[in-house]
Amino acid sequence: MGKSSFWRTSLIMAVLIGTVRTEENVYVKKGNIESSLETIHEVAITSLGYLCLTEQFKYLTVPLDPLRFESTRQKADLAAALLQDLGVAHHNGLQDSISKNLIVSDKTVLSTRVLVINASTGSLVNCAWWQKQGLDIGEPRKITDIGMEVGSRPNSNYPWYEDADSSPGVRSPKFVESPPNVAYKGWWTYPYYSCSNKRWLISYSVPIPPPGRRGLKGFLSLDVDVSHLEINQCEVKDNKRLDNEISIFHGSHKCHNSTECSYKQTLNGVPWTRGKYQCVCRAGFFSPYHNGIFNGTLVEEAWSELVENRSTSWKTVFQCRKCAPGCHFCTDLSPCLATYHWPFRIALLTFSIICVVWTIALNVYMFKHRKLKVFKVASPIFLSITLFGCATMYLEMAAIFPILDQYSCIATKWSRHLGFCVTYTALLMKTWRVSLTYRVKSAHKVKLTDKQLLQWMVPILLVMLIYLGTWTFSDTPNAEDIVDNENLRFKQCVYNWWDHSLAIGEVLFLAWGIRVCYSVRNAESLYNEARLISYAIYNIAIVNIMMIAFHLFIFPRAGPDIKYLLGFIRTQLSTSTTIALVFGPKIIRVLRGQGDQWDNRARSRGVTASFSLNGIGLVPEEPQDLFQENEELKEEIQKLAAQIEFMKIVHMESNNRHVKPKIGGYFSALNAPNVVQSPLAKQGYNLSQPSKPPEEL
Incomplete structure (x- = not known):
C-alpha cells in the first residue's frame, strides 16, 4: 500500500470516527435531556412527599448557560481574590460582611458561604453562612446550624462542595465545564433541587488557596435561585426567545409531526415542570379528539407509555389526521375542493x-x-x-x-x-x-x-x-x-x-x-x-x-x-x-x-x-373599369338634373297661385291638397321622379 493510499484511508477513518462520536454525543445529550425532564417531573409531583425524606438534593444532567449570571460570578471572584489577599485565618467579621453584602447586592443569590479549611488535614476551621429569610426576598440572616461542626469535614454531598479526596486533575461530576474560550476561577454546578429551600438552584464555587504550602485554605460558594426560569420544550420561532427560558430544553417536546408545539407561559404555576405546552394540529390536519388540542403533560405520559410498550395512545389519540386534499382547516374528512368534471x-x-x-x-x-x-x-x-x-x-x-x-x-x-x-x-x-x-x-x-x-x-x-x-x-x-x-x-x-x-x-x-x-x-x-x-x-x-x-x-x-x-x-x-x-x-x-x-x-x-x-373595390393590381366609372357619373348627373328640375317646378308653381292642383299630378304623392300642380304635367311633360336626398346624420 502506498503512502497516498495510507493517508487517504486514515483520513476516511478519522472522519468516520468523528461522525460516530458526534452521533454518540448527540445521543448522550438527548438522553441527558430526557433524564433531566424525568427528574423535573418527579420533583414537581413528589417534592412534598417521600423525595425529601430520602434525599436532600436532586441533580440534573444538563447545564444551564452561566453567562446569564456573569455579574454574580464576577462578584464571587472579586470576593475570593480579596479574601486571598487579606487571608482567611482571623477575619471572621470580614467573611460575614462579604457574604451578607453579596446577598444584599444581588437579588438572584439565595445564600452564600465562606468555609475555612485546614489545608493539611481538611478539617473545618470556621465558616460564615448567610441566607435570605425563608423563601421570601428579604434581609439575609446568618445560619449557624449547617450540619457541620468545627473540626469536622464538610459533607461531600453538598452540590457546591468539591471533595478534597478527589484528584486535582479530575473534575467532580457535580460541576459543569466552562464555556468555550472562557477561563473561570471557580466552577458552576449542574442545576439541582434543594429540599430545604424548596427551590431549584445552581451554585458557583471558587477556592481561596493559602498563601503558602501550609495554612488555611478558603472556599467561597454562592447559590443562585433559578426557580423563576421557564422550561420551554417547543422550538424557537423566528429567533424569538424569552430571557427567562432555558435554551437546553428547546425542541424536547413529544408532539407528533402532524401537530405543532405551542408553549404555555407560566403565570401562577410552577415554572419547572415537564409538558408545559400544547400540541395543536397543523394546518391541513384534524383530530376527532380534544378538538385537535392536546395537553403537553398527557402527551409526555403517552410517550413514556409508548417507549415502555405499555400503550399506543400516542400514535392513535395524540396524532392528527390529514384533511381532504386542498383543505387548510377541517374538522373531518369532508371535501374542501370543488370537483372538476x-x-x-x-x-x-x-x-x-x-x-x-x-x-x-x-x-x-x-x-x-x-x-x-x-x-x-x-x-x-x-x-x-x-x-x-x-x-x-x-x-x-x-x-x-x-x-x-x-x-x-x-x-x-x-x-x-x-x-x-x-x-x-x-x-x-x-x-x-x-x-x-x-x-x-x-x-x-x-x-x-x-x-x-x-x-x-x-x-x-x-x-x-x-x-x-x-x-x-x-x-x-x-x-x-x-x-x-x-x-x-x-x-x-x-x-x-x-x-x-x-x-x-x-x-x-x-x-x-x-x-x-x-x-x-x-x-x-x-x-x-x-x-x-x-x-x-x-x-x-x-x-x-x-x-x-x-x-x-x-x-x-x-x-x-x-x-x-x-x-x-x-x-x-x-x-x-x-x-x-x-x-x-x-x-x-x-x-x-x-x-x-x-x-x-x-x-x-x-x-x-x-x-x-368607398372605392375600396378598385384594387391597385387591376386597371380601372372606365365603363363602370362612366355609368356612375351618368347616375350622378341624372340625379343632379332631377333635383334642378324639381326646384324649378317648385318655384314656378309657388309664383303662380291661380294654378290649381290636379289629382294624380306631380305633387299628388305628397298628400298635400293645397300644393299647386305643375302646369308642365298638363302638357304631358314626363319627368322621372327624383331620388330622395340622403338623410343627414
Whole structure:
C-alpha cells in the first residue's frame, strides 16, 4: 500500500470516527435531556412527599448557560481574590460582611458561604453562612446550624462542595465545564433541587488557596435561585426567545409531526415542570379528539407509555389526521375542493379547438379567393384581421381549461381582451367607413383606403397592447380561492381595478360602435355587408352584457364547470355568430358560383361599389373599369338634373297661385291638397321622379 493510499484511508477513518462520536454525543445529550425532564417531573409531583425524606438534593444532567449570571460570578471572584489577599485565618467579621453584602447586592443569590479549611488535614476551621429569610426576598440572616461542626469535614454531598479526596486533575461530576474560550476561577454546578429551600438552584464555587504550602485554605460558594426560569420544550420561532427560558430544553417536546408545539407561559404555576405546552394540529390536519388540542403533560405520559410498550395512545389519540386534499382547516374528512368534471370540459375544449382550426381554414379559403368581388369589395385584409381576432377569442377556452394559476390567468386576460379588441376594431373600422361615405351630400366622393383605416386601427391596438403589458409586468394576474354554493373552493383569476378599468373602456368602445351602426341603419351596400356587420356588433354588445349579468346576479357562486360552460356560451354566441354573419353569406355566394357577380338588388337601388365601400373595390393590381366609372357619373348627373328640375317646378308653381292642383299630378304623392300642380304635367311633360336626398346624420 502506498503512502497516498495510507493517508487517504486514515483520513476516511478519522472522519468516520468523528461522525460516530458526534452521533454518540448527540445521543448522550438527548438522553441527558430526557433524564433531566424525568427528574423535573418527579420533583414537581413528589417534592412534598417521600423525595425529601430520602434525599436532600436532586441533580440534573444538563447545564444551564452561566453567562446569564456573569455579574454574580464576577462578584464571587472579586470576593475570593480579596479574601486571598487579606487571608482567611482571623477575619471572621470580614467573611460575614462579604457574604451578607453579596446577598444584599444581588437579588438572584439565595445564600452564600465562606468555609475555612485546614489545608493539611481538611478539617473545618470556621465558616460564615448567610441566607435570605425563608423563601421570601428579604434581609439575609446568618445560619449557624449547617450540619457541620468545627473540626469536622464538610459533607461531600453538598452540590457546591468539591471533595478534597478527589484528584486535582479530575473534575467532580457535580460541576459543569466552562464555556468555550472562557477561563473561570471557580466552577458552576449542574442545576439541582434543594429540599430545604424548596427551590431549584445552581451554585458557583471558587477556592481561596493559602498563601503558602501550609495554612488555611478558603472556599467561597454562592447559590443562585433559578426557580423563576421557564422550561420551554417547543422550538424557537423566528429567533424569538424569552430571557427567562432555558435554551437546553428547546425542541424536547413529544408532539407528533402532524401537530405543532405551542408553549404555555407560566403565570401562577410552577415554572419547572415537564409538558408545559400544547400540541395543536397543523394546518391541513384534524383530530376527532380534544378538538385537535392536546395537553403537553398527557402527551409526555403517552410517550413514556409508548417507549415502555405499555400503550399506543400516542400514535392513535395524540396524532392528527390529514384533511381532504386542498383543505387548510377541517374538522373531518369532508371535501374542501370543488370537483372538476374533466370529460365535460374536454368536450367543450375540443369543440373550441375545432372552431380555431375552422377559423384558420376559413382565412386560407378567403385568401385563396380574395380576387372574387364578394371578398374584394369587403377588404380582404380586414376580413383576415377579423378572423385572427376570432381565433384568439376561441383560445380563451384553452386558457381557462386547467386549474387556474398565474400563467393561466395571464393567458386568459390576453386572449379575451386582445381578441375582442382585434375583432371588434376591424369590424368597426369597416362600418365607420360606410358611415363617413353615407353622410357625404356632395357629388364628390370621399375615399378612405384600407391603408388609411389601418392607420386609425393601429393606435387602438397599440393602446390595448401597452395596457395588457403593463398589467402583466406590474401587477401580474394571479388566481385566488373562491367558494361555490356548497362552500367548496376552486381557483379563479383575481378581478381588481385593472379589470374594472378595462371593462369601462370596452363598454365605451361598444357604445361608440353601436352609435356608428345606428347611423348607417338606412345605408345600402353591396351584398348587404354594412347591415350584417351592424348586426354582429349589436350581438357582441348584447352577449357581453348578458354574460356579465349571468355572472353577477344569476350565478354569482357557480362552480368551476358552470363558469367554464358560461365562458363557452359567451365565446360561441359572440365569436361564432360574428363569423356566421360576416362570412356566411359570402361563402354561400362563392359555393353557388356567384362570388364574382355584383349584387344586382343593391345596384338596382342605385348603390354603387364606390358608394357602398368607398372605392375600396378598385384594387391597385387591376386597371380601372372606365365603363363602370362612366355609368356612375351618368347616375350622378341624372340625379343632379332631377333635383334642378324639381326646384324649378317648385318655384314656378309657388309664383303662380291661380294654378290649381290636379289629382294624380306631380305633387299628388305628397298628400298635400293645397300644393299647386305643375302646369308642365298638363302638357304631358314626363319627368322621372327624383331620388330622395340622403338623410343627414
